[in-house]
Amino acid sequence: MHLMLNPLVESQVYEIEMLVIGLGNTLLKDEGIGVHVVNALRNHPLPSGVELIDGATMGVDLLNYILDSDRVIIVDAAKMGLKPGEYRNFGLSEIDMDNVPSLSLHDLSLPETLALGQIIAGLPPMVIIGIEPETIDPGDDLSAPLKSSFTNIVSHVYDTILNFSEEVVN
């Protein structure tokens, strides 16, 4: 249970047990992979209490959702030096936050947003699922490697939801 109160709402009207956020811009090919994955998960039977959100290109507004949740999974394209279509789960403590380039974007970057949430309220347990893109050029479809890995990626995110384990995160 995420016990820190969300300071952004006057009263705690509801809490999400597990929030799964897909991030990205679907007009920039693989950049939108997080959104495509979350949309695909809508066809899967999900445990009660799991909420899926198309986070699109949200920045600091993500805190409105994250701080209302007990556990959070973020699915996003990430340059990690893997092969396109490969993925990796990681927690915040695994990222070299001092060297995250601020080549962001619209408003605050994801690392900045999460750091802000940590300062003002504390973050719930969280897993980030990074998916290596091939291209983030303009276009509203995925690259060939991500298309062919798509089923595997969705299965992996689905398994992560079912097996969410707090000791591997944060």
Add this chain to the structure above:
Amino acid sequence: MSDINIHVHHVTRVEGHGDVLLNVKDGKVEHVSLNIVEAPRFFEGMLKGRSHYEAREITTRICGICACGHALASLRASEAAMSIEPSEQTINLRKLVLHGENLSSHFLHIFFLVAPDAFGVPSVLPLAKTHTDLVVRALKLKKLGNDVSEVIVGRHVHPITLHINGLSKLPDPAALKDIQRRCLEAIPEVEDTVNLFSTLSLPDFTRETEYVSLGPRNGSKEYPFYDGVVKSSEGVEYAPQDYQKVTNEYIMERNTAKHTKHKRSSYMVGALARFNNNYDLLRPEAKAAAEKLGLKAPNHNPYMITVAQLVETIHILHDTVELIQKVLDRGIKEESNEYKVRAGQGVGAVEVPRGILFHNYTYDNKGVIQAADLVIPTTQNLENIDQDMRKLAPEILDQPKEKIELLLQMLVRAYDPCISCSTHLLKVRFTK
């Protein structure tokens, strides 16, 4: 005087990618500019061949902050092309959606992107540690802006219910009433912020330029965000249909973004341009806030754009309260949003947070887009930013290099530029 070479890669706290360059030789500025390294604009190409019902859905994904603004410019362009006139109820609800988005974006810019400069810290994170209450207030105000939009469109980032000639789902009156209550409660908090900002000093710099914004149509008394003529401070007005007489886009060497000019060699769009052009139409409460903040029309200091945004938030909050009351008093009723598809060309012009936004579509008789042209506010401001920097740089050369760099970055940030429109890629370096 020694030579100075400054190259700020990717100005932080600005959306997207822009480099600031300054070269000084023998005490003279040889070169200063904001170089844009965005991907070339591709959205027009993506729209070609798409159907009338897809245009709004595609363009709303261009920007996470101006999602509703792009949606509304898109709808207005489609409606102009097909001679569709939406109902008064639809127009009032759309105005509320735009108010919410402008509130949300202004609060983001004021508190998260500019306040750190005013407090002399590098980002909002140290501010969150020393001024936690202020940052929590900022997040709550920003959320209120989002909620004003969301109660009508389902969600702010990439709205759902906005459609040509109406809404696919009408808002719940009780939810609107609740938003109205929250806006009323927020007004004293924003007034408090006005008091705080009136004690902070912004750089003193002046360069007179041309200001372009929507202006009132047919003697309207409304400070225009959703509808109006295209107004220049040079005393010229155009119908939105003729926006290209103002924008006159041209290509700049080095940049992948186009520049614009009208009567002068550059012009400004955004909150300060709106304030300068339409001061008389602001609500008295906003005029009082402007006076407290030392902002008088016309003002020629681009660092004051943020102050103009703050003034606009007061106006918008009061106007939102009044507009919700109007909608509730008239009763929210189901309406037909059917329309006849026809060939035509039309322009939508709306004021989004960073300034006037144009969408221009040409449809064939099946409602398929044959040509599209989008001119975003930041494109219109780029030449003005360059010219500001060319005047500013020689005036600050006697300052330490770090201070020069900061003042140039602050100038770029003041315009609230949205350069990348808009990527979200994480770059991760693992520690273990």
